[in-house]
Amino acid sequence: MAGIRVVHYINQFFAGIGGEEKADTKPFKKDGAVGPGTALQSKFGNEMEVVGTVVCGDTYFNENLDEASKEVIDMIASFKPDMLIAGPAFNAGRYGVACGAVCAAVSEALNIPVITGMYEENPGADMYKKYAYMVKTGNSAATMRKAIPAISKLALKIGKGEAIGTPEEEGYMAKGIRVNKIYDKRGSARAVDMLIKKLNGEPFVTEYPMPVFDRVEPRPAVKDISKATIAIVTSGGIVPKGNPDHIESSSASKFGTYSLAGVLELNADSHETAHGGYDPVYANDDPDRVLPVDVLREMEKNGVIGKLHETYYATVGNGTSVANAKKYAHEIGTQLKEAGVDAVILTST
Amino acid sequence: MIKEIEDVVDVPCVHMCTIVPISLTVGANRIVPTVAIPHPLGNPNLSAKEEYALRKGLVEKALKALTTDVSEQTVF
Structure with a gap:
């Protein structure tokens, strides 16, 4: 399986360039793995290779979404990757948005699998989870040691072309894709089972979660x-x-x-x-x-x-x-x- | 925050922010895009007078948002 080429996208902080004072860093690329990419590489062994890393400052990316996406995609494409991994971004809002946007853009432009990881409340999660495999992580970089094995495990599965399980089984956020599945019991029987559980106050899992529309009615304008x-x-x-x-x-x-x-x-x-x-x-x-x-x-x-x-x-x-x-x-x-x-x-x- | 405040105070609210896609995802109803993340309502590269004019222009836009009826999320 050697020869699966992975490109890794990270921000200025994880590239070791600096913190907020360097958040306006423009995109650049480096051969090989940098920062968390080296941890990913150690999990990949000989099966996959982090051939390159693309770095962009979080503020630069978010203030120039379209332009920065384009620059970053060109750099990623130059490595001829088979897969993109971005982040993980944990609960860093701008980084999460950047990881999600890069994944979405790369998936569309290069048609390769894209994986990222972040905390579920990161705004980037809701915005981009349907475009990428988004591994659930903790809310701070202190959980990096848990995030890296989770991401690399899913990446290896995808890289080897293995069947990917449900979001619950694999630890990624639901992408909103429905998959056909054959049950022993027919739908009406399952629905009745669920209803009985509900009436008895027992836990049950719906087969069709309803979207949550958490919106607030716009209030009328100020008259004077x-x-x-x-x-x-x-x-x-x-x-x-x-x-x-x-x-x-x-x-x-x-x-x-x-x-x-x-x-x-x-x-x-x-x-x-x-x-x-x-x-x-x-x-x-x-x-x-x-x-x-x-x-x-x-x-x-x-x-x-x-x-x-x-x-x-x-x-x-x-x-x-x-x-x-x-x-x-x-x-x-x-x-x-x-x-x-x-x-x-x-x-x- | 913006949604909860609008709901509780029951008056129009405007969100002035730089990353508009986040504001849209969060669910703000009236959004005024601003200059940059570390200085949403200013620009240190301008002279003091120009910068004040820029800020005033943005606040005027916010007032326009507050005095405009909207039926859905609107970016001013």
Whole structure:
């Protein structure tokens, strides 16, 4: 089975180039395995070879989705691969989106199997899981030691042309493909069995899961913005200088509630970012770049808006679980509802 | 967050962010695309005056989003 050529896609961090300050690195390629690719190679033995690695900074990729995809695909194609592996991205949002987008684009352009791995709540998972085998991983790189065997096992199976089992059997996320299967019992009998289990409060597995549409009805527009009180909320981690509530730079366990009374603008002396998922230089230099207090104050003064709500809310959206984000938003929303604001602006980095 | 806030406060909400596909996946109803991940509402390469004008333009767009009725996810 030697000679199965694998190309590996990773970000600037796993390539060892640097963290957020290097997240705008443009795509480049290297022969052979780099970083987590060397761990994959050790699992592949002589059966598959990581012939090349393509690296791209997460910020560069996400800010230039179309262009970056094209550059990355050309580099991947130059290695004449039989398979692409991307990541794993764990719960890194931009990296997950990049891995998913690269997999989807390569699958379409080169028609080869594509595999990636990430945490189920990574936004890249929902966006791209139907285009790639997406192995479920833990939410941080600390789980790399579990992710690599899972990914390499599936990759070897695919590479050797072995039959791939169900998502549950193999540990990847459902791609939404229906497969014919012959059961001993006919459908009506299985349905009755399921119903009885349900009535008895026993666990059962549906054969046809319904899609979850978790949408919120858009609320009607503000009629007269010049009389409206507008609240601002950010997941970009803008906090008063010194981060008094010690909001964590990733996986934030809380949100902060801060007064804007008498604050006409944010500056390097008054505020900073607590966010650990992007290069903080620009936000620390002028926090208005994330939370536009200066502009809203001017609009308030000139009567463009009625009022800027005197309290703002901030958390760090970096590896934050969906459940926690929802919880914080619920508490923030409850306070804003009590305050009677007319509209909300949420800024994200 | 944006969805939950819109649902709880029961007023229009606008999401200002750079990676629009994520906002669409998350389910924001009103979306205003911004400049860059580390500085969504600014651009350090511009002069202070130009940068302020850029930010003002984006906030004006957000106000337009808040004053526009939408029936589905809309990118302004």
